[in-house]
Amino acid sequence: MAITDFKIASGRSNIVLSQKVANNLGVKLSDVSIRNFSDGEIWTKFEENIRGVDLFIIQSTFAPSDNLLELLILIDAAKRASVKRVTAVIPYFAYARQDRKDQPRVSITAKLVANLLTRAGADRIITVDLHSSQIQGFFDIPLDHLYASTVLIKELNKLGLTNFSVAAPDVGGVKTARAYSKRIGGDLVLVDKRRPAHNVAEIVHIIGNVQDKNVIIVDDMIDTGNTFIQCANVLKQNGAKEIIGVCVHPVFSGEALERFEAAESVKKMFVTDTIPLKRESDKIQVISVADLLAEAIIRTHDSRSISSLFELER
Secondary structure (H helix, E strand, O other), X not given: OOOOOEEEEEOOOOHHHHHHHHHHHOOOEOOEEEEEOOOOOEEEEEOOOOOOOEEEEEOOXXXXXXXXXXXXXXXXXXXXXXXXXXEEEEXXXXXXXXXXXXXXXXXXXXXXXXXXXXXXXXXXXXXXXXXXXXXXXXXXXXXEEEOOHHHHHHHHHHOOOOOEEEEEOOHHHHHHHHHHHHHHOOEEEEEEEEEEEOOEEEEEEEEOOOOOOEEEEEEEEEOOOHHHHHHHHHHHHOOOOOEEEEEEEEOOXXXXXXXXXXXXXXXXXXXXXXXXXXXXXXXXXXXXOHHHHHHHHHHHHXXXXXXXXXXXXX
């Protein structure tokens, strides 16, 4: 399709996903120069005219924080170049875990990031599977919250699993697990998890029956992998057969990827490409959200409803 008033630009965090989105829409990524000075400072320049354009900037903001800062600088450069509207397409929204003041003297960093994006000049946000849905309320600009369940459930259905349950690794994941259970069948299981410290989890007990059942563990993101694997181990000890993992955002910090490859309790993992994997793995299958993002972008540009993409909330 020929589109003259609509362009897609990309930061450096996930250029492969950005290229897939552009290809899906039949356009080329806008020519953007992004460099680092010797001291690490980021410099950006749009190498083509974007005046009056409806611009979509695709950038995941996983660590390091340069990815977030790069997005802010790209937004600022676009606004100073007189774009008509700039939409930040953020497949993975960083700092979402710090969404409330649960201890004295801590930052609500998710709100801070929302403020930064707004002050930089973003007119709209499109993101996928926020860690906490209430983060939508932190923004004073429109935010479209998409769910990767639309693409992940298609892959799960291809497995042809029978006699299975869908497990939530903690209380916060119950809504997501229930949505998957409703669409693919299976009983709902809850793993009661407590966190005595950051990146440390203790499995207290399992609510539901997993004896002689296949289990699909659903989570929105995985960081170190310790909690997820511990959950799978406990399910195995309680009589579960094959365990399949589903994760939208594969943060996979440190040696998380190696942990999953060595974990005998987890047969296979499905993740999306909101965050690029450090390398390929036979145990981990990557499902692209490019089609989902492309559909959201074209509908946003055409001022059409994208409510049909909010699969989880139906």
